[in-house]
Amino acid sequence: MESAALLEAARGIGSRLTAWRRDFHMHPECGMEEHRTAAIVAGHLRALGYEVREGVGGTGVIGLLKGGKSGPVVALRADMDALPIQDAKIVPYASTVPGKMHACGHDGHTAILMGAAVLLAERPSEVAGQVKLLFQPAEEGPGGARPMIEDGALDNPKPQACFSLHLWSDIDTGRAAIRPGPHMAASDTVRLTITGVGGHGASPHTGVDAIAVAGQVICALQNIVSRESDPLDNVVLTLGTIQGGFRSNVIAPEVNMTGTVRTLSASVRDSMEGRIRRVFEGACRMLRAEPRMEYHYGYPVTANDPAMAAFLAGCAAAVLGAGNVDTSPRAVMGGEDFAYIAELVPSAYLRLGASNASKGITVQAHNPGFDIDEDALPLGAAILAYAALRFLREGS
Numbered sequence: 001m002e003s004a005a006l007l008e009a010a011r012g013i014g015s016r017l018t019a020w021r022r023d024f025h026m027h028p029e030c031g032m033e034e035h036r037t038a039a040i041v042a043g044h045l046r047a048l049g050y051e052v053r054e055g056v057g058g059t060g061v062i063g064l065l066k067g068g069k070s071g072p073v074v075a076l077r078a079d080m081d082a083l084p085i086q087d088a089k090i091v092p093y094a095s096t097v098p099g100k101m102h103a104c105g106h107d108g109h110t111a112i113l114m115g116a117a118v119l120l121a122e123r124p125s126e127v128a129g130q131v132k133l134l135f136q137p138a139e140e141g142p143g144g145a146r147p148m149i150e151d152g153a154l155d156n157p158k159p160q161a162c163f164s165l166h167l168w169s170d171i172d173t174g175r176a177a178i179r180p181g182p183h184m185a186a187s188d189t190v191r192l193t194i195t196g197v198g199g200h201g202a203s204p205h206t207g208v209d210a211i212a213v214a215g216q217v218i219c220a221l222q223n224i225v226s227r228e229s230d231p232l233d234n235v236v237l238t239l240g241t242i243q244g245g246f247r248s249n250v251i252a253p254e255v256n257m258t259g260t261v262r263t264l265s266a267s268v269r270d271s272m273e274g275r276i277r278r279v280f281e282g283a284c285r286m287l288r289a290e291p292r293m294e295y296h297y298g299y300p301v302t303a304n305d306p307a308m309a310a311f312l313a314g315c316a317a318a319v320l321g322a323g324n325v326d327t328s329p330r331a332v333m334g335g336e337d338f339a340y341i342a343e344l345v346p347s348a349y350l351r352l353g354a355s356n357a358s359k360g361i362t363v364q365a366h367n368p369g370f371d372i373d374e375d376a377l378p379l380g381a382a383i384l385a386y387a388a389l390r391f392l393r394e395g396s
């Protein structure tokens with residue numbers, strides 16, 4: 001069976017996958033700084049015979065493999081960037097860069113797609129069309145998928161499908177999860193400034209206390225989710241920062257707050273800016289303070305095309321075994337800029353298990369102790385390579 005042969009081949013290059021991943025892990029690069037990582041990827045793809053384009057939308061790399069037969073075009077995507085987190089692990093492959101770390105597994109994603117590149121290049125006669133590999137920068141911010149698209153990543157040739165995956169710390173190695181439709185949230189940012197009037201802390205009536213107003217604003221904003229939103233809609237409003245005041249006996253003239261807004265549908269997303277503005281401005285004016293609000297729209301909802309999700313679930317089941325793929329997991333309120341690709345090309349995004357309690361690998365992503373079970377790397381490479389080969393064959 002083709003999927004079994006691919007898995008065997010992927011396991012055969014497992015030590016290379018681990019070596020690539022550990023090298024990236026030791027040399028993490030944050031968004032739009034992925035020069036070293038991108039150069040390694042580009043060199044690897046060139047050596048395999050891919051047509052390579054570098055510097056796409058910043059530090060992105062595209063590899064194009066033209067198969068032995070003509071047919072459709074399928075894209076596979078991985079992200080390459082690290083996070084500004086200090087690695088706390090005591091392992092030989094710990095980050096060598098102070099304050100930077102692959103704490104989301106994108107080192108593994110890059111290694112997985114490099115492995116899929118090997119598996120595909122070794123089988124030119126089975127590639128019934130073209131495979132486009134997208135190695136994107138800056139998923140953690142400021143976003144790399146959109147600049148790559150604006151730089152033509154989805155043109156010449158345009159893919160008819162795109163598949164991607166994320167290593168997942170809530171799922172055991174050997175298992176995967178994928179759901180049709182919305183599965184990761186739109187991620188928008190709000191910045192709130194409350195301007196009052198400063199004064200002596202003993203004479204509150206001479207000022208307008210921005211901290212007291214902030215307290216009312218925070219409470220009032222909670223009503224948007226708890227009282228205004230349909231309980232069956234998914235929405236998060238988190239205020240993550242608050243700054244204001246100088247000392248204990250001074251009325252604070254200004255408070256600044258920032259927050260994140262997460263939603264899973266376009267209509268709820270569209271409603272949030274106006275709702276927050278109405279409540280924020282109303283609460284400020286009620287208490288004589290001046291409101292100023294900025295709203296920034298970030299990554300949209302990441303939605304799996306239902307047919308592509310079913311297809312990728314089938315590919316994952318062929319590699320991992322039937323029963324190891326959950327096809328109705330809950331959506332998550334994290335954001336993902338694969339959303340921009342999925343808006344333009346029928347796409348599917350798989351969560352691939354990389355947790356292994358017996359090895360002590362259970363720490364969640366974005367944590368200083370995060371690690372992945374490297375046994376997941378060949379599984380990911382086999383699933384992506386199999387999805388590409390099968391899509392080309394069945395789509396042609």
Ligand SMILES: [Zn+2]
Pocket residue numbers: 103104140365366
């Ligand atoms: Zn992340």
Ligand SMILES: [Zn+2]
Pocket residue numbers: 104105106139166
């Ligand atoms: Zn990530």
